[in-house]
Amino acid sequence: MNKIPNVVVVGIGAVGVEMIRCLKQRKFPFAKLSIFARTARDTDIDGDTYSIQAIDPKGFEGIDIALFAGTEGEKGAAVTYADEAIKRGAVVIDNGADFRLKDEVPLVVPEVNKESIRGHKGLIANPNCTTIQMVVALAQIQKRFKLEQIILTSFQATSGAGKKASQRLWDETSEIAEANRGKNLDALDKNASGDSDIFAGQIAFNVIPKIGGFSRDNYTSEELKTVDETHKIFADPSIKITSTCVRVPVFTSHCEAVYFKTKKDASLEDISRALKESEGVVFYEDSQSFALPLEAEGKDEVFVGRLRRDSFNKSSFWLWCVSDNLRKGAALNAVQIAENLLVL
Amino acid sequence: MNKIPNVVVVGIGAVGVEMIRCLKQRKFPFAKLSIFARTARDTDIDGDTYSIQAIDPKGFEGIDIALFAGTEGEKGAAVTYADEAIKRGAVVIDNGADFRLKDEVPLVVPEVNKESIRGHKGLIANPNCTTIQMVVALAQIQKRFKLEQIILTSFQATSGAGKKASQRLWDETSEIAEANRGKNLDALDKNASGDSDIFAGQIAFNVIPKIGGFSRDNYTSEELKTVDETHKIFADPSIKITSTCVRVPVFTSHCEAVYFKTKKDASLEDISRALKESEGVVFYEDSQSFALPLEAEGKDEVFVGRLRRDSFNKSSFWLWCVSDNLRKGAALNAVQIAENLLVL
Numbered sequence: 001m002n003k004i005p006n007v008v009v010v011g012i013g014a015v016g017v018e019m020i021r022c023l024k025q026r027k028f029p030f031a032k033l034s035i036f037a038r039t040a041r042d043t044d045i046d047g048d049t050y051s052i053q054a055i056d057p058k059g060f061e062g063i064d065i066a067l068f069a070g071t072e073g074e075k076g077a078a079v080t081y082a083d084e085a086i087k088r089g090a091v092v093i094d095n096g097a098d099f100r101l102k103d104e105v106p107l108v109v110p111e112v113n114k115e116s117i118r119g120h121k122g123l124i125a126n127p128n129c130t131t132i133q134m135v136v137a138l139a140q141i142q143k144r145f146k147l148e149q150i151i152l153t154s155f156q157a158t159s160g161a162g163k164k165a166s167q168r169l170w171d172e173t174s175e176i177a178e179a180n181r182g183k184n185l186d187a188l189d190k191n192a193s194g195d196s197d198i199f200a201g202q203i204a205f206n207v208i209p210k211i212g213g214f215s216r217d218n219y220t221s222e223e224l225k226t227v228d229e230t231h232k233i234f235a236d237p238s239i240k241i242t243s244t245c246v247r248v249p250v251f252t253s254h255c256e257a258v259y260f261k262t263k264k265d266a267s268l269e270d271i272s273r274a275l276k277e278s279e280g281v282v283f284y285e286d287s288q289s290f291a292l293p294l295e296a297e298g299k300d301e302v303f304v305g306r307l308r309r310d311s312f313n314k315s316s317f318w319l320w321c322v323s324d325n326l327r328k329g330a331a332l333n334a335v336q337i338a339e340n341l342l343v344l
Numbered sequence: 345m346n347k348i349p350n351v352v353v354v355g356i357g358a359v360g361v362e363m364i365r366c367l368k369q370r371k372f373p374f375a376k377l378s379i380f381a382r383t384a385r386d387t388d389i390d391g392d393t394y395s396i397q398a399i400d401p402k403g404f405e406g407i408d409i410a411l412f413a414g415t416e417g418e419k420g421a422a423v424t425y426a427d428e429a430i431k432r433g434a435v436v437i438d439n440g441a442d443f444r445l446k447d448e449v450p451l452v453v454p455e456v457n458k459e460s461i462r463g464h465k466g467l468i469a470n471p472n473c474t475t476i477q478m479v480v481a482l483a484q485i486q487k488r489f490k491l492e493q494i495i496l497t498s499f500q501a502t503s504g505a506g507k508k509a510s511q512r513l514w515d516e517t518s519e520i521a522e523a524n525r526g527k528n529l530d531a532l533d534k535n536a537s538g539d540s541d542i543f544a545g546q547i548a549f550n551v552i553p554k555i556g557g558f559s560r561d562n563y564t565s566e567e568l569k570t571v572d573e574t575h576k577i578f579a580d581p582s583i584k585i586t587s588t589c590v591r592v593p594v595f596t597s598h599c600e601a602v603y604f605k606t607k608k609d610a611s612l613e614d615i616s617r618a619l620k621e622s623e624g625v626v627f628y629e630d631s632q633s634f635a636l637p638l639e640a641e642g643k644d645e646v647f648v649g650r651l652r653r654d655s656f657n658k659s660s661f662w663l664w665c666v667s668d669n670l671r672k673g674a675a676l677n678a679v680q681i682a683e684n685l686l687v688l
Contacts, residue, residue, distance in 0.1 A: 017530075149657075153497035153601040155551050155590065167529050177521035185511050186361075190595060190638065205594050206638045207499050209601070209650055209664045218631035218652045227655075240656035244601040244664065246499065249593050250549050251534060257497040257553070257588040259603075287562035290553050292545045294534065306553055308562045311571075312584035313493075320553045320588065 001091075001342050005064030008034040008090075010077050012043060012052060014163045015095055016069035018331035020045050026335060029342070034063070057084035064089070065338050069331075070096025070126075078123075086122035091341055093124050093334045097221075100125040100229060107232045110336045111280040112139045117340050124337055127233060128225040129329025130154050130245060134256055135233050136302040136328065137281060137321045140274040142234050145262035145315070152226055152243035155255040156211060157293060158203060160325045165198045166251050172196075172204035173249070199247060208247040220245060253293030254325045261316040268309045271317055275304055280328070283307075291322040299324055300332055345435075345686050349408030352378040352434075354421050356387060356396060358507045359439055360413035362675035364389050372679060373686070378407070401428035408433070409682050413675075414440025414470075422467075430466035435685055437468050437678045441565075444469040444573060451576045454680045455624040456483045461684050468681055471577060472569040473673025474498050474589060478600055479577050480646040480672065481625060481665045484618040486578050489606035489659070496570055496587035499599040500555060501637060502547060504669045509542050510595050516540075516548035517593075543591060552591040564589060597637035598669045605660040612653045615661055619648055624672070627651075635666040643668055644676055 007030040009019045016035070023033065024046075035043070036055040043050050053059055055077065060066065066085040070076035076096025085092050099105045106116040107125045112135050117124060127135070134152060141147065158165040172192035180188045190205050200210045212221030219227075222245040231237040248255075262271075275283040282301045284290060290305030302323040310316035323329055351374040353363045360379070367377065368390075379387070380399040387394050397403055399421065404410065410429040414420035420440025429436050443449045450460040451469045456479050461468060471479070478496060485491065502509040516536035524532045534549050544554045556565030563571075566589040575581040592599075606615075619627040626645045628634060634649030646667040654660035667673055 151495055151603050153588075155499070155592070163529065170529055170532065173517060174521050174525070177518050181518070185507065185514055188514065188595075201636045202638060206636050207592055207594060207599055208636060209599070209634050210632075214632045217655050218650070219655075240654070242603070242654045242656065242660075242662065244497075244603075244650070244662055246599075246601065248499070248551055250551060251532075255551055255553070255590075257590065259495050259586070259588075288554075288558045292550050292552060294546060294550045306562070306588070310584070310586045311561050311563075312586065316586075318586070318588055 001064065001344060003064070004029050004031045006030065006032045006062055007065045007067065008036055008063050009067045009069060010036045010055065010081065011069035012037045013069060014159050014326055015330045017045055018326040019067050019069060019334060020050070022327065022332045022335040028335060028338065055081060057081065060085040060088045060090055064091065065341065066090045066092045067334050067338065068092060068094040068096060070094055082123055091120065091122060091124065093126060093337050095126040095330050095334055097128065097225065099123055100127060101232065107229060108337050109135050109233055109333060110340055111136050113233055113235070114340050117337065118344065126330065126334045126337065127229045128222070129160055129325040130156065130222065130254055130256070131226050131229040131233070132329050132333055133254060133302045133321055133323035134226065134258060135230055137258065137304050137319060138260065140278040141260070141262065141271060142236070144274050145264040145266045145270065147239045147260055148263045149240040149261040150230070151259040153257045154243065154245045155248045155250070156245060157250045157252045157254055157325050158247065159252045160254065161198060168196060168198050169203050169249055169251065172202055176204055203247060203249050205249060209244060211245045211247055250293045252324060252326060253296040253322055254329060255293055256321040258319050258321055259316070261313065266315050268307070268317070272307060275307065290320045293322055296322045296324050298327070300327055302328055345408065345688060347408065348373050348375045350374065350376045350406055351409045351411065352380055352407050353411045353413060354380045354399065354425065355413035356381045357413060358503050358510070358670055359674045361389055362670040363411050363413060363678060364394070366671065366676050366679040370679060372682065399425060401425065404429040404432045404434055408435065409685065410434045410436045411678050411682065412436060412438040412440060414438055426467055435464065435466060435468065437470060437681050439470040439674050439678055441472065441569065443467055444471060445576065451573060452681050453479050453577055453677060454684055455480050456577055457579070458684050461681065462688065470674065470678045470681065471573045472566070473504055473669040474500065474566065474598055474600070475570050475573040475577070476673050476677055477598060477646045477665055477667035478570065478602060479574055481602065481648050481663060482604065484622040485604070485606065485615060486580070488618050489608040489610045489614065491583045491604055492607045493584040493605040494574070495603040497601045498587065498589045499592045499594070500589060501594045501596045501598055501669055502591065503596045504598065505542060512540060512542050513547050513593055513595065516546055520548055547591060547593050549593060553588060555589045555591055594637045596668055596670060597640040597666055598673060599637055600665040602663050602665055603660070605657065610659050612651070612661070616651060619651065634664045637666055640666045640668050642671070644671055646672055
């Protein structure tokens with residue numbers, strides 16, 4: 001891109017706000033930064049006031065890069081507006097799930113497959129948060145040893161389901177704390193009132209093994225994203241991937257217990273070296289160390305720790321992987337794609 | 345045992361209280377029920393007052409069954425007092441971890457291997473909570489198809505680390521709720537004050553992938569229990585077991601994402617039938633259903649749902665398993681062992 005671009009962020013929920021933050025923090029060179037959302041209003045982000053414009057096809061005139069914040073689970077604004085933006089000359093980077101698996105749409109994690117950006121036809125997709133942090137952690141391992149199998153169990157933060165979902169965790173927690181003030185531990189009533197319209201049950205002091213709707217083989221849509229998107233990003237459908245995705249009462253940062261087996265023989269030292277030399281990864285060489293979600297919040301990297309070998313199976317390992325789902329898992333990755341567009 | 349026994353519960357923390365509850369609820373036939381703890385005092389359990397006696401070797405005179413509540417992670421009272429009880433004629437059922445792997449000590453989950461009780465030499469061990477619910481879920485599958493591999497990721501409640509640990513979760517949560525009352529979600533400070541002396545970090549709104557100390561191959565003691573105890577209970581050291589054990593901000597009930605592969609070919613229907621016919625298991629035949637920890641609290645069964653096949657590997661499956669870690673995972677299992685002793 002041979003000009004300083006006009007940039008728009010479409011949608012200003014949890015991911016949209018984080019996109020604005022990433023653009024500012026990374027000093028992304030824009031001529032003009034706009035925000036489009038359903039209704040026009042002013043909003044405050046980190047002390048700065050931004051004017052939000054009501055979204056309209058004509059608004060995309062003169063826009064060079066449109067970052068669609070999207071939302072997991074429901075149709076993103078890109079379904080309605082991506083074509084409008086593209087035909088007016090913008091490149092769309094879409095965080096929504098709607099176009100990720102289309103053949104003509106590159107699905108990009110810059111640390112892994114930024115070269116695929118070149119082939120874009122106006123739309124580039126940002127992968128699912130759970131997938132992104134896993135492929136960043138596994139990229140060098142895949143490159144050096146090829147993955148035979150991935151068995152993933154995730155611990156996912158509420159913000160992955162949007163602001164309303166985090167509000168629900170906070171409301172439930174506040175209600176329980178208030179109702180039980182000064183009570184003895186044995187006398188606590190840990191049930192929040194009302195039915196959750198967001199999760200498949202109470203999320204405060206609970207964990208819920210269902211993210212998204214059910215689909216093939218009774219896997220959830222979230223679980224299938226970790227399969228299908230990983231295959232596409234690694235351009236390797238031979239990897240046997242299976243996962244269980246679980247919501248936990250954490251606001252931000254997803255954790256993943258990743259078990260994997262390589263096709264080529266690999267020792268613990270081989271894997272350790274690959275992780276040490278991985279882009280975007282903070283690797284804890286001490287296998288007894290690890291990151292916690294609260295620590296990863298607001299950070300850009302994927303934190304990988306607790307690397308261990310399976311004592312009974314060769315070339316098989318565990319790692320513990322944590323990353324801010326709103327940043328590397330969504331907003332930051334989209335902004336990194338935009339940065340790569342600038343130098344194409 | 346050809347008499348109505350005198351019973352003592354040793355230790356009156358989270359598990360000891362639950363032992364008293366199970367004995368009462370199940371109408372366990374005792375002549376006398378005593379409670380021993382470090383110091384003499386009265387305690388109230390579900391509205392009844394119990395006199396606790398200070399523990400002393402002579403106190404075991406006339407005791408027929410001694411249930412040691414034990415604690416995971418530190419040496420249980422059984423290390424000091426089990427011999428004193430046994431030499432005075434008691435059978436000790438120990439919930440602590442100290443004797444579980446000794447050859448002469450049966451390690452018993454009645455639904456799986458109650459026949460091993462017969463060989464006891466005065467001491468019978470209760471397995472670790474995480475192991476118990478997994479072997480109950482897998483028992484019929486092991487019996488019918490033999491397990492080749494188990495890959496476990498656990499979501500463990502704070503009460504597994506004792507009352508103090510649950511108090512810590514409550515204190516941290518209450519402090520954060522109080523400090524942020526009326527605040528906007530974006531302005532929350534989610535950090536509790538002080539360093540945790542119980543967990544490897546803050547547990548409120550966080551998850552911690554370390555339970556117990558580190559041991560061989562950099563697995564934690566909790567993770568190795570799921571390997572070694574499962575081998576012993578199934579009397580089958582050929583099963584390739586590996587696990588990642590994680591603490592979550594839930595008070596009671598552990599959840600487990602269990603991936604397993606059978607030696608003999610098995611279809612989804614085969615596994616479903618085995619689970620349906622499993623003792624102690626509530627099986628959700630609908631693969632889209634599952635239990636949540638809050639629902640399992642106070643219940644006796646192991647709840648198994650979300651049974652799915654691995655789409656890429658034959659005879660390989662996932663299940664989601666939830667159980668009250670203080671009941672089936674500890675107190676109830678010990679009381680069930682005692683019930684089996686009565687009819688020997």
